[in-house]
Amino acid sequence: MGFLGWIVLGLVAGAIAKLIMPGDDPGGIIVTMLLGIVGALIGGYLGSRIFGVGLESFWNLQTWIVAIIGSLILLGIYRLVAGRRAVGRY
Numbered sequence: 001m002g003f004l005g006w007i008v009l010g011l012v013a014g015a016i017a018k019l020i021m022p023g024d025d026p027g028g029i030i031v032t033m034l035l036g037i038v039g040a041l042i043g044g045y046l047g048s049r050i051f052g053v054g055l056e057s058f059w060n061l062q063t064w065i066v067a068i069i070g071s072l073i074l075l076g077i078y079r080l081v082a083g084r085r086a087v088g089r090y
Helices: 003-020 029-050 061-087
Strands: none
Touching: 003 029, 003 061, 029 061
8 A cells, every 4th residue: 555545544544533432632633634644554553463454455444444443542542641731731
């Protein structure tokens, strides 16, 4: 899969993760898109290491599932870390 494919996959996976896990994010849409891209890469890496299922091709269902799960995990971690930082500012 090409570099542009990774970016598009991450953007869409980040948007889907945001729809699955709604709520106020400490960052805006740009942060959510970046988290989607990085989450897709992390999901692909962990999926290939743990289950032997990685990011194969753009139109493969396992690629999308792994990318969305990675984005959900990264979005949850980001909310925990950034949420604590926002609480400490008061």
